Amino acid sequence: MQNPTLIVKRTALVCTMLACQAAHAQFDLHRVSVRAGPTTIVPNVTSGYLSGPSAPGTQIDVDSASGITGGLNYALTDNISIDFPLDLPFRFDVNGAGSLNGAGKLADIKALPISLLAQYRFGNAASVARPYVGAGAAYTRFYGARSSALLTPVTLSMKNRWSRTAQVGVDVPFNARWSLDIAATYVHLKTTGSLSTGQTIDVALNPMSWSLALAYRF
Template identity: 45%
Template sequence: MKKTHILCAAATLLALASTAHAQSAGTFMARIGATSIHPDVNSGDLSAPSLTGTKVDINSASQVSAGITWMWTDNIAIDLPLSIPFKHEVTGAGAIAGTGKLAEVQALPATLTAQYRFGVPTSTLRPYVGAGLTYAMFMKPKSTAALSGLTGGSPSNPTIMTMENRFGPTVQMGFTAKFTDRLSLDATLTKVFVKTKGHLSTGQSIDVELNPLAYTVGLVYTF
């Protein structure tokens, strides 16, 4: 009889442990991986005085990334990605295509999304969709001699570029594939719809639609 009670208690504890590590309400998931951001640039023209059709392009950038996900319910999660700034190169486009690198800027997208995860907490594969908001922050801009040459700057008075921080709506889709009760693989595709305005120390400005697409892959640990 005692053996039966012991076996029942052990089975109950195992079931509770399994539930605690599943993607169920109240659990936390921490991930570490990498993110690659690919801007889909639509540039306006640099304001006068400038050559008609003076535009810019912004290159892709990749970085180590992390994130925290909290399961609010068995199917609804709140996700907060984390990373260090991404370094993007600003290059000439339009009438000044071929001029090469004009500047470099570090971008840090602060994003918060609500996700709907399909399936049940113990599912091996859980696809999800999400929506939220991103605050795109731009910092530590570095201009090149090419930018000064185009805008009348000089070695003693180089042209400096800055970019405005902006909010943008965000949508995503992805999946989590479970290896064990604690370890999973997470892959996410995120689209941010965001515009910014670049300012030069010469008084000129340029409007730029960034609308980046971000690819993220990470290893997830469930608490």
């Protein structure tokens, strides 16, 4: 199996090269579209165990979160485009699991995903719908953690991480300018949580996000 870090770096390089190609090409405003709409992120959590000293089997879980997101898309050709999602921070509840199952909320933390994707759109401008697939790299920043009464005075932090991301979606045009964009995005994200007491816990978040957006092409 290839090194995940190497895969991310290669993906980021491909996205950067495509972006540079767009920057050096003659700029065409009609190739640019913007979008905005609701997004729900659903973590698929696989938790390790909290390092000692702690109760055996101490794990965590992370709830889903929803918010408004947007994005910019630049079409290099009728089928290939570069996509830059524009997200506001999402705040996630971190709950006890394993031996802490049923204990409730331990803390909440903000996550800001920053990603860049290369997309391939099937069909053409005259198609009734434009299904697409995308792949790229994502950087997730974690900050603003707040402990619940259950965890206070101990505080929680999580490491920022690079990861791979993949996407499927469909763009349904209403006319030459407006369309409805529906997308599902997967991020292969693993991180490490740390407590102010020095204990750590590894966790795979691997979130799926579901987005519905109204898009406008200039």
